[in-house]
Amino acid sequence: MLLIKLMKPLFARAARRALQGRLSTRELKQLLREVWRNYDALLPGLPAEPTSGARLMLHLSAVTVSIYRALRTAGLSEEEAGARTSQVTWLVYEQAAMIPWKIAGLFTRDPLGRVKITMDWSMRFPYTAPGYDMHYVDAGDGAVAFDVHRCPAADYFTSQGLPELCVSAWCNLDHPLADRWGVELARGQTLAGGGTHCDFRFHKSQEK
Numbered sequence: 040m041l042l043i044k045l046m047k048p049l050f051a052r053a054a055r056r057a058l059q060g061r062l063s064t065r066e067l068k069q070l071l072r073e074v075w076r077n078y079d080a081l082l083p084g085l086p087a088e089p090t091s092g093a094r095l096m097l098h099l100s101a102v103t104v105s106i107y108r109a110l111r112t113a114g115l116s117e118e119e120a121g122a123r124t125s126q127v128t129w130l131v132y133e134q135a136a137m138i139p140w141k142i143a144g145l146f147t148r149d150p151l152g153r154v155k156i157t158m159d160w161s162m163r164f165p166y167t168a169p170g171y172d173m174h175y176v177d178a179g180d181g182a183v184a185f186d187v188h189r190c191p192a193a194d195y196f197t198s199q200g201l202p203e204l205c206v207s208a209w210c211n212l213d214h215p216l217a218d219r220w221g222v223e224l225a226r227g228q229t230l231a232g233g234g235t236h237c238d239f240r241f242h243k244s245q246e247k
Contacts, residue, residue, distance in 0.1 A: 040098045047075070049131055050102065057126035062113065070109050077105035086195065093170025093191045100195045103128055103208050107201065125208040132212050133219065140220060150221040154183045154241045178240050187237040193230040205231035217241065 051071055058067060081101040088094045106127055110120035143156040166173055170191055178184035196205035210229045217224035223242045228234025 040095065042095060043078075043098050043102065046131070049134070050074075050106075050127065053127045053130035054106070056130060057123055061123070066113065070113055073109040073112055074102070074105045077108050078102055081105065086191070086198075088170050088191055090165075090167040090170035092165030092167040095165050096170075096190075096192045097195055100192045100205075100209075103204065104196070104199050104201060107204055107208070121204055121207050124204065125211070128208045129212050129215065133216065136216055137219065151181070151183050151241065151243055154220060154222055158183065158185065181242060183239075183241040185239050187230065187239070188235075190230050190237065196231060202231045202233070210237070213239070218244075 054071060054074075055067060058070070062070060078101055081104065085094075085097050085101060088097060103124060107120050107124045110123055111117070115123065139157045139160050140153060143153040143160075146156055147153055162168075162171075162173065166187075170189075171187065172189035173185055173187040175183075175185045192209060193202070193205055196202050196209075206229060210231055213226070214224055221244055223244050225240040225242065227238055229237045
């Protein structure tokens with residue numbers, strides 16, 4: 040996928056930051072080569088998806104799995120490899136997610152209003168139906184709420200025997216992102232964590 044190729048430098052910078060002091064320059068170069076070898080090996084087995092957004096998320100899932108497995112090959116424990124992978128994905132996710140957030144700020148300064156605009160756009164891409172099954176729900180005034188009943192990424196990580204990696208390196212990143220957005224996220228369950236759905240409930244931060 041072309042976009043993944045364009046994102047390689049972004050992942051490389053994130054890996055250098057996340058692994059600074061843990062791996063030498065030579066080891067980091069070897070790690071990055073291993074990451075992309077792993078990714079290439081996973082490509083033939085990626086499931087078919089009906090939308091470009093879902094396909095992109097599957098490719099990013101494969102990159103995440105590849106980073107984790109490369110770190111394990113480099114000798115890191117399961118716990119540390121998972122934590123370091125999460126650091127890498129956070130550095131990439133934060134940059135990507137802040138782009139629509141900043142654009143939404145041109146329309147409103149209200150944090151929840153910006154969340155709603157950002158999610159409206161995100162449901163058009165990359166979280167497009169029918170690849171994703173997600174819809175808004177009523178959670179009362181002062182909340183932007185939606186449920187996710189199908190997530191290709193959660194399905195893929197589970198198929199790779201790594202649902203816990205999906206939770207730590209993908210799902211859990213929504214909480215620090217909410218902090219960056221100036222709101223609070225309450226979520227009781229996720230698909231990757233074994234729930235029937237992901238229940239997103241964004242509220243205004245109590246500190247605002």
